[in-house]
Amino acid sequence: MDISKPVERVDLLEKCQGNALFVDDLEIPGLLHAVTLRSRIPRGRIKRIEVPEIPERYWIVDYRDVPGKNSVKMLSEDMPFFAEDKVNYIGEPILLVVGEDKEKAKRILKDIYVEYEEIEPVFTIEEALNGNAPPIYGDNNRFVEYEFSRGDVDDAFRKAYRIVEGEYRTGLQEHIYLEPQGMIGIYSEGKVKVIGSMQCPYYVKNALVHGLGWPEDRIQVVQATTGGGFGGKEDFPSLIAGHVAFASIKIGRPVKLILERNEDILSTTKRHPSIVRHRTALDRDGNILGMDVEIILDAGAYITLSPVVLQRAIFAGTGVYKTPNLRVKGIAVATNHVPSGAFRGFGSPQAFFGVELHGTNLSDEMGISPFEYKKSMSVRRGDLTPTSGKFRSDVKIDEIMSRLDKLSGFTEKYRKYRDEKWKGIGVSLFFHGCGFTGDGEVRLDSRVKLAKRKDGKVEILVSTVEMGQGAQTALRKIVSHALNIPIEQVIYRNPDTDRVPDSGPTVASRTVMIVGGLLHRACEKLKDHMGEMEYVVEERFRMPEYVRWDQKKLHGDSYPEYSWGGVVVEVEVDPVTFEVKTSGMWGVYDVGIPIDERIIIGQLEGGMVQALGWAYLEKMDLKKGFLIPGTITDYTIPTAKDVPEIVVELVRTPYEYGPFGAKCAGELPFVGVAPAFASAVQQATGIRIDKIPITPEYLLEKMNGD
Amino acid sequence: MVIEFVLNGERIKADVNPEKRLLHFLREDIGLKGTKEGCGEGECGACSVLLNGKLVHSCLVPLIMVDGRDVLTIEGFRKTERFRVLKEAFSEEGAVQCGFCTPGMLLAAEALLRENPEPDEEDIKEAISGNLCRCTGYLSVVRAIKRASIKGRGLW
Ligand code: FES
Ligand code: FES
Numbered sequence: 001m002d003i004s005k006p007v008e009r010v011d012l013l014e015k016c017q018g019n020a021l022f023v024d025d026l027e028i029p030g031l032l033h034a035v036t037l038r039s040r041i042p043r044g045r046i047k048r049i050e051v052p053e054i055p056e057r058y059w060i061v062d063y064r065d066v067p068g069k070n071s072v073k074m075l076s077e078d079m080p081f082f083a084e085d086k087v088n089y090i091g092e093p094i095l096l097v098v099g100e101d102k103e104k105a106k107r108i109l110k111d112i113y114v115e116y117e118e119i120e121p122v123f124t125i126e127e128a129l130n131g132n133a134p135p136i137y138g139d140n141n142r143f144v145e146y147e148f149s150r151g152d153v154d155d156a157f158r159k160a161y162r163i164v165e166g167e168y169r170t171g172l173q174e175h176i177y178l179e180p181q182g183m184i185g186i187y188s189e190g191k192v193k194v195i196g197s198m199q200c201p202y203y204v205k206n207a208l209v210h211g212l213g214w215p216e217d218r219i220q221v222v223q224a225t226t227g228g229g230f231g232g233k234e235d236f237p238s239l240i241a242g243h244v245a246f247a248s249i250k251i252g253r254p255v256k257l258i259l260e261r262n263e264d265i266l267s268t269t270k271r272h273p274s275i276v277r278h279r280t281a282l283d284r285d286g287n288i289l290g291m292d293v294e295i296i297l298d299a300g301a302y303i304t305l306s307p308v309v310l311q312r313a314i315f316a317g318t319g320v321y322k323t324p325n326l327r328v329k330g331i332a333v334a335t336n337h338v339p340s341g342a343f344r345g346f347g348s349p350q351a352f353f354g355v356e357l358h359g360t361n362l363s364d365e366m367g368i369s370p371f372e373y374k375k376s377m378s379v380r381r382g383d384l385t386p387t388s389g390k391f392r393s394d395v396k397i398d399e400i401m402s403r404l405d406k407l408s409g410f411t412e413k414y415r416k417y418r419d420e421k422w423k424g425i426g427v428s429l430f431f432h433g434c435g436f437t438g439d440g441e442v443r444l445d446s447r448v449k450l451a452k453r454k455d456g457k458v459e460i461l462v463s464t465v466e467m468g469q470g471a472q473t474a475l476r477k478i479v480s481h482a483l484n485i486p487i488e489q490v491i492y493r494n495p496d497t498d499r500v501p502d503s504g505p506t507v508a509s510r511t512v513m514i515v516g517g518l519l520h521r522a523c524e525k526l527k528d529h530m531g532e533m534e535y536v537v538e539e540r541f542r543m544p545e546y547v548r549w550d551q552k553k554l555h556g557d558s559y560p561e562y563s564w565g566g567v568v569v570e571v572e573v574d575p576v577t578f579e580v581k582t583s584g585m586w587g588v589y590d591v592g593i594p595i596d597e598r599i600i601i602g603q604l605e606g607g608m609v610q611a612l613g614w615a616y617l618e619k620m621d622l623k624k625g626f627l628i629p630g631t632i633t634d635y636t637i638p639t640a641k642d643v644p645e646i647v648v649e650l651v652r653t654p655y656e657y658g659p660f661g662a663k664c665a666g667e668l669p670f671v672g673v674a675p676a677f678a679s680a681v682q683q684a685t686g687i688r689i690d691k692i693p694i695t696p697e698y699l700l701e702k703m704n705g706d
Numbered sequence: 707m708v709i710e711f712v713l714n715g716e717r718i719k720a721d722v723n724p725e726k727r728l729l730h731f732l733r734e735d736i737g738l739k740g741t742k743e744g745c746g747e748g749e750c751g752a753c754s755v756l757l758n759g760k761l762v763h764s765c766l767v768p769l770i771m772v773d774g775r776d777v778l779t780i781e782g783f784r785k786t787e788r789f790r791v792l793k794e795a796f797s798e799e800g801a802v803q804c805g806f807c808t809p810g811m812l813l814a815a816e817a818l819l820r821e822n823p824e825p826d827e828e829d830i831k832e833a834i835s836g837n838l839c840r841c842t843g844y845l846s847v848v849r850a851i852k853r854a855s856i857k858g859r860g861l862w
Contacts, residue, residue, distance in 0.1 A: 008797045015805025016793045016812060018740020018780035025739035176840050178744045178752055178806040227742075227806030228840050261745040468804025468841045598800040602842060606803065609843030632749045640831040640844040 042625025068213025151325030156290025179227020185244030231342030269341025276354025313347030356675030389557030426679025433559030592663030607669030714782025751837030
């Protein structure tokens with residue numbers, strides 16, 4: 001049977017019925033509630049904390065209650081669970097008030113007084129790199145810096161017939177997963193169990209091992225039904241998992257911490273703001289001789305995941321363009337706002353916003369249709385990746401583009417809108433690297449288990465979570481097809497670290513291709529033992545042999561495989577209000593063989609709408625360290641009324657090492673929308689767009705010549 | 707104060723703080739967890755219920771306003787044939803991802819179809835515009851409600 005044929009989602013019924021148990025739905029006897037005291041200033045020293053008398057059966061939990069190291073272990077250890085003597089952003093947690101009644105705990109919180117000594121803060125990339133404030137990190141505010149190159153880019157610029165430059169900026173974006181973050185910590189008999197909304201049970205576990213200083217077997221992490229993540233529940237949950245664990249250990253009762261929505265907006269990670277600079281050397285015919293790219297990410301107060309976000313960004317620095325010479329630099333800088341973190345696309349949307357809008361500008365310079373220009377300048381199979389690895393599989397740009405043209409009518413509309421002001425159409429071409437970046441998958445060393453049980457069923461034992469993306473259904477489907485058993489015979493519970501091996505985090509569009517691939521191989525092993533009463537097989541990640549990667553030089557195959565896409569966006573701009581109406585979006589994507597076509601379409605449509613929000617609606621700025629807007633009332637994400645007609649189609653290039661030929665899909669649809677949208681607005685208005693979100697105010701400013 | 711109202715077809719009587727929000731009463735006092743809290747500020751629609759047949763954000767409704775009225779939550783609605791038809795349609799169109807918005811969306815659909823059993827796309831978008839969904843991008847939800855309205859002709 002065709003694996004792509006949709007089946008009913010395994011979690012559909014309980015979600016429709018309201019029976020799915022999210023963390024806030026769990027009933028646990030004796031539960032206490034925690035509320036968080038947060039920094040009100042962007043940067044400073046804590047001189048003194050004045051705590052009023054605390055009523056009985058209420059507790060304060062702070063850094064002194066962290067049994068192990070007061071740092072949330074991620075890629076580095078600079079972020080504390082609780083601020084000790086200094087704070088680095090508004091919203092940084094300082095202490096908890098815990099008690100039976102949440103409202104009362106909040107009142108106690110209000111009476112706690114913190115005296116600060118303020119330090120001059122750093123708010124922007126420019127201030128971080130060139131300002132006079134004392135550095136937040138190291139001696140130059142640079143968390144990390146990378147560079148790689150190919151050929152002789154300076155020589156290319158010397159020989160250029162034409163040089164095109166551009167600077168492109170993107171803003172903060174908040175995830176607004178519909179379920180706010182939350183955790184419950186339960187301590188009993190020397191063991192702590194944490195249940196909550198999360199993408200990465202083992203990240204949480206490892207952070208707890210570090211924060212508690214306890215052996216692993218005394219720490220258990222269980223995922224509750226998770227109401228959306230999009231990267232926002234990749235690393236942040238480790239922080240609040242620590243909070244509830246420390247509190248429950250101190251008090252000896254279970255403790256729940258659920259962020260209120262505006263608190264979630266205030267204190268959880270955001271998409272990195274960015275500046276992307278391009279300089280491109282062209283010959284007389286518009287062929288690209290060399291590309292010089294610089295990407296700067298505003299990482300916020302702590303390192304968290306920024307080095308890898310930056311890597312994914314720069315590895316997409318030159319986009320789909322073929323160039324013999326290139327130089328790509330990246331910097332992630334420290335600033336005094338909430339840490340920037342993972343958000344669907346993980347740096348790649350920023351890079352592609354820059355390079356694809358730049359691509360439109362290159363074609364404009366040459367007077368060629370961007371559609372034709374991008375298609376003809378793009379890599380094909382066998383060409384080099386930005387990091388000088390090889391695109392080994394078929395790159396079906398021609399098919400993607402011809403289908404896109406048919407669906408959207410780009411060529412005709414583009415010609416028409418040249419003479420018709422206020423209407424425009426834009427196109428982008430892009431890829432997404434599947435799985436962890438660089439040597440990431442090797443370091444993760446993922447394992448999966450598959451267990452044939454006495455009752456004849458087969459259980460999937462992995463740490464991958466369902467967060468809405470369809471993992472529960474897709475992974476079950478892979479196993480059911482590989483073993484040729486009905487999907488109802490496959491069990492897959494929410495991960496519990498006491499039961500499942502570490503198959504890595506649920507991120508990087510890696511679930512189907514990497515974890516599903518391991519399960520597929522595990523099925524091959526299990527096949528011959530299905531007759532036995534009980535049998536368990538384990539599979540471990542092996543990088544496909546063709547992958548060549550040098551992590552020091554950032555050279556080679558930065559990903560084992562790529563998914564591809566092309567997007568067209570059509571807009572109409574109101575000549576009076578400058579409001580942009582999206583008239584249509586079309587996407588053609590090659591994600592390999594879809595494991596479930598309906599789930600894939602859902603990922604593609606949903607991702608495109610999130611990206612549309614980023615492109616023109618979701619404006620969030622920093623004013624004196626405050627996020628403005630900082631509330632759900634004022635931070636606008638798309639509603640049903642903002643969504644245009646969207647048409648998506650699939651091109652299917654099977655990937656030999658993916659389960660049933662599947663590649664990656666979750667992040668890809670986020671990547672292409674913003675540059676196509678900006679290109680369309682550019683055509684409609686004649687304004688050179690250099691920033692998103694493209695709000696009416698921004699367009700007005702530009703119209704008035706800045 | 708003592709209030710009385712009909713919850714999912716059953717009469718209930720309770721001594722409550724009249725200011726308490728219906729959402730919290732349902733979740734904490736009655737133990738009905740199908741109604742979700744996504745914001746507590748009337749912005750997301752995850753807490754949608756029907757009050758005398760009209761869609762409301764239960765996080766904004768003080769209990770005093772519920773006195774003498776009729777409340778339908780997902781726990782009541784899920785027993786109906788209309789729910790079954792909507793659920794099928796949500797399945798076939800892929801309108802459920804994380805599921806946090808889903809009970810509210812289903813009730814928004816029910817409220818719409820009661821008023822307008824043959825809605826067009828614009829009617830549907832309008833009707834669910836108070837219900838945020840960050841996962842699906844809404845189009846599948848719109849298709850699903852349309853499909854349910856056709857398949858379930860005569861039910862509404
Ligand atoms: S919780 Fe009521 S509208 Fe969001
Ligand atoms: S399905 Fe996740 S918010 Fe709607």
